[in-house]
Every structure is written in C-alpha cells, then in structure tokens.
Amino acid sequence: MRLLVTGGCGFIGSNFIRYWLKKYPDHQIVNLDKLTYAGHLSSTFDFSKQKNYRFVKGDICNRKLVNDLIKETDIVVHFAAESHVDRSILDPLVFVKTNVLGTQNLLDAALKHKIKRFHLVSTDEVFGELPLHGGKFTEQTPYNPRSPYAASKAAADHLARAYFYTYGLPVTITNTSNNYGPYQDTEKFIPRMITNLLTGENIKIYGDGKYVRDWLYVEDHVRAIDLVIKSGEEGETYLVGGSDREINNLEIAKIILRIMNLPDSKIQFVKDRPGHDRRYAIDSSKIRKQLNWEPLFSFDDYIAKTIDWYEKNRWWWEPIKKKSEKLYKKTMQI
Ligand SMILES: NC(=O)c1ccc[n+]([C@@H]2O[C@H](COP(=O)([O-])OP(=O)(O)OC[C@H]3O[C@@H](n4cnc5c(N)ncnc54)[C@H](O)[C@@H]3O)[C@@H](O)[C@H]2O)c1
Incomplete structure (x- = not known):
C-alpha cells in the first residue's frame, strides 16, 4: 500500500x-x-x-x-x-x-x-x-x-x-x-504550560480558566x-474523543503543577481570547460500536508521560519555543 x-x-x-x-x-x-x-x-x-x-x-x-x-x-x-x-x-x-x-x-x-x-x-x-x-x-x-x-x-x-x-x-x-502527547508545538496549550514550567516561567491561563475540552x-x-x-x-x-472525565483548563494546569511538584502560584490569568468556546465534549459511541475503538491511554497516566517526554527532549522543543514565545509576546502580549 x-x-x-x-x-x-x-x-x-x-x-x-x-x-x-x-x-x-x-x-x-x-x-x-x-x-x-x-x-x-x-x-x-x-x-x-x-x-x-x-x-x-x-x-x-x-x-x-x-x-x-x-x-x-x-x-x-x-x-x-x-x-x-x-x-x-x-x-x-x-x-x-x-x-x-x-x-x-x-x-x-x-x-x-x-x-x-x-x-x-x-x-x-x-x-x-x-x-x-x-x-x-x-x-x-x-x-x-x-x-x-x-x-x-x-x-x-x-x-x-x-x-x-x-x-x-x-x-x-x-x-x-x-x-496531547509528544512532538506537539510549544505554542499549544499543554506543551506551552509544561515548557514554561521547565524554563522557570509561569503558566498562562486565558480568562477564568473554566474552558472545558475533551483530551x-x-x-x-x-x-x-x-x-x-x-x-x-x-x-x-x-x-x-478521549476524556474519561471532563476537565477544565484550570484543573489541567493544577494537575501538571502537582506532577511537577510546583505550587499553584505559578498560575497567571491573562486576557481572554475573543470568541473563546466554553466547552467541547465528544460522544464517540459510533466509532466505539461500529469499529470497536476505545481510548487506551488515560489522561492521568499519559499527561505524566507527556511531561516526562518534554523533560527528556529539550533538544526538540527549546529552539521551537524561542520562536513561539516571541510571537506570543509580539502579537498577543502574553
Ligand atoms: N492538535 C489537535 O489537537 C487537533 C485536534 C483535532 C483536529 N486536528 C487536526 O489535525 C491535523 C493535524 O494537526 P496538528 O496539531 O498535527 O497540526 P500542526 O500545526 O502541528 O501541523 C500541521 C502540519 O501541516 C503542515 N502544513 C501547513 N500548511 C501546509 C501546506 N499548505 N502544505 C503542506 N503542509 C502544510 C505544517 O508544516 C505542519 O507540519 C489538522 O488538520 C488539525 O486541524 C488537530
């Protein structure tokens, strides 16, 4: 093929x-x-x-x-x-x-x-x-x-x-x-949080942080x-969709901080994104029933593995992060 x-x-x-x-x-x-x-x-x-x-x-x-x-x-x-x-x-x-x-x-x-x-x-x-x-x-x-x-x-x-x-x-x-997982660009939500923390920065959370996604x-x-x-x-x-439960952005930030042994005071709330969608949630019954698919990787285990991957693969993300942080600062001032 x-x-x-x-x-x-x-x-x-x-x-x-x-x-x-x-x-x-x-x-x-x-x-x-x-x-x-x-x-x-x-x-x-x-x-x-x-x-x-x-x-x-x-x-x-x-x-x-x-x-x-x-x-x-x-x-x-x-x-x-x-x-x-x-x-x-x-x-x-x-x-x-x-x-x-x-x-x-x-x-x-x-x-x-x-x-x-x-x-x-x-x-x-x-x-x-x-x-x-x-x-x-x-x-x-x-x-x-x-x-x-x-x-x-x-x-x-x-x-x-x-x-x-x-x-x-x-x-x-x-x-x-x-x-989420390895090789995701550091401008995206989870890798940006992890790599911010790995470089001693704060975590940036849009608005009130109560935006729910299915991970x-x-x-x-x-x-x-x-x-x-x-x-x-x-x-x-x-x-x-993958979530075994619904988690908002603020809760994800706290989970990551806990795994990395860092305090909640690393969370910094920033101005919200315009048109920010409040919640996404997926009903995957069709693919589960018709094709026998189900998620194998739980959020709690695999967010920890993802953090571990970023800790071990600085060679991959450090040059990428330099560029993406410049863009965030220039265009969105965050
Ligand atoms: N990341 C997510 O959480 C997510 C969720 C649902 C759906 N998707 C979809 O999955 C797909 C992949 O997402 P991703 O997160 O890997 O994206 P990504 O931004 O990490 O990668 C996109 C890739 O497409 C290439 N590309 C962009 N424009 C191109 C062009 N004109 N011609 C050829 N290549 C081009 C880029 O160089 C890059 O390698 C996208 O279609 C996205 O909409 C992503």
Whole structure:
C-alpha cells in the first residue's frame, strides 16, 4: 500500500507516520509538508532514513506537485493545516488558502487518479461551543464554527463530503477533540504550560480558566484513523474523543503543577481570547460500536508521560519555543 500523508512534520502527522511504519513495515509513505512554522523535520528524525519513507517539501496548494504525488498513491491521509486558533484570529487568509483551497486541490487530484481512500483529519471545533453543562457533540450536531480556524476546517469537511456525494470519491472523516502527547508545538496549550514550567516561567491561563475540552492522547487518535481507513464506511464521519472525565483548563494546569511538584502560584490569568468556546465534549459511541475503538491511554497516566517526554527532549522543543514565545509576546502580549 502506498500512502500520501500531508502535514507529516506536524504534531499528529509525525506521530501517525511513526505508528504506521512500525505497524505496516511493507507500506510506502510519502510525507508532503510545507514546513511552515509548525512543521519540524526534527519530529521525523527517528524514521526519516527508512527505505519505505520519503519526505517531499511542498505546498498542498501546488496543483502539479500534488497531482504528481497522488498519481502514485493508494491512500491519502490529510493532516496538513493551519491549526492554531490564536493565529487564525490574527491572519485568517492563510487558513482559507491551506485548509480550504489546499484540501480542494488534494480532493481534485484524488478524484482524477481514482485513489482507494481519502481520509480527512478534522476537528470538533467545527461544531462550535457547548454550554458548560449538557449534552455532547455527535455526528448529527449541526456545524457552527466560531473561529476562522474552525470555519476553514468546516469548509474542508463540507468539500470532502461533497466529493463523496457528487463524484463518489471514497472519503472518510474523523473529527477529534484536543490531542496531547509528544512532538506537539510549544505554542499549544499543554506543551506551552509544561515548557514554561521547565524554563522557570509561569503558566498562562486565558480568562477564568473554566474552558472545558475533551483530551485525547495522540496515539489513541492515530489508532482511530487506522481503524477508519481499514474498516470505516466510505462517506462516513466518525467523532473521536478521549476524556474519561471532563476537565477544565484550570484543573489541567493544577494537575501538571502537582506532577511537577510546583505550587499553584505559578498560575497567571491573562486576557481572554475573543470568541473563546466554553466547552467541547465528544460522544464517540459510533466509532466505539461500529469499529470497536476505545481510548487506551488515560489522561492521568499519559499527561505524566507527556511531561516526562518534554523533560527528556529539550533538544526538540527549546529552539521551537524561542520562536513561539516571541510571537506570543509580539502579537498577543502574553
Ligand atoms: N492538535 C489537535 O489537537 C487537533 C485536534 C483535532 C483536529 N486536528 C487536526 O489535525 C491535523 C493535524 O494537526 P496538528 O496539531 O498535527 O497540526 P500542526 O500545526 O502541528 O501541523 C500541521 C502540519 O501541516 C503542515 N502544513 C501547513 N500548511 C501546509 C501546506 N499548505 N502544505 C503542506 N503542509 C502544510 C505544517 O508544516 C505542519 O507540519 C489538522 O488538520 C488539525 O486541524 C488537530
């Protein structure tokens, strides 16, 4: 089997390739990544020399390049995206270019070359926010994106589904909650907290901190994608969430501080993000029942393992953090 993975130098994409090469050593993977600020070759160092792996630096919006690569592909697994909500508030255009036009470019090429499966990796943020108490997102929840990032991902989902209904392209989609784990950029919530503490800084919490997210360990997400590609039904969407309980940002900060033996006084509240969604929660019954998926990694155990990974892999995050902290200070003054 020949896979084209887009965005394989990012957080989830690099974890996906690592998992896939180990599980399917006879498959070929081409990783197409533009190496934006969020793409790091260092995230692929341990598998970059494998014979069945090839890295191509390029943009998913490049028609010729995408056509040439998809010509020799059985399955596309599409991770590449502008993925940070804060950045989408500052510069929405690049989100539309990559997340919408880039996805459409891939879909066109996939159709032309009659690939076996196009898997789109998406987010629960397309559904908007939930009240603090109440139900969860399901596959039937209407789309209601509230940030430019979420709106661009929603557009990509709609396009992918339209290519299934209109042209019969074998599309599947997973909408997942917030992931955490190794190789996540230090500008994201959990790695920023951990690396701030490892460098003697305070933790920054937006608003009152009572924002609830559903946290999924990245390997559980990757396992879900594997199952959907193998056994998911064409044209179907699967929601994938991990939380064994609902935890707000402030509670997460306190859990991290406890594991790192640091006092709560390290928490610093900062001005809230505009349009900050109050709560996301995912009902994963469909993938659990139909594909027998369940999360294997509990938050308490795997947040500790994630902290341990950042403690041991300063070589990976220290150069990345220098850049991301500069951006936070310049643009958001936090
Ligand atoms: N991280 C999460 O918690 C989460 C949750 C749900 C869904 N998702 C989705 O999963 C996917 C991967 O997320 P992530 O956290 O790994 O993102 P990331 O920001 O860590 O990585 C994105 C990767 O895409 C590459 N890229 C960006 N624009 C590109 C372009 N035009 N052409 C080629 N490559 C380009 C970047 O260089 C980077 O390597 C995204 O589609 C995101 O929307 C992420």
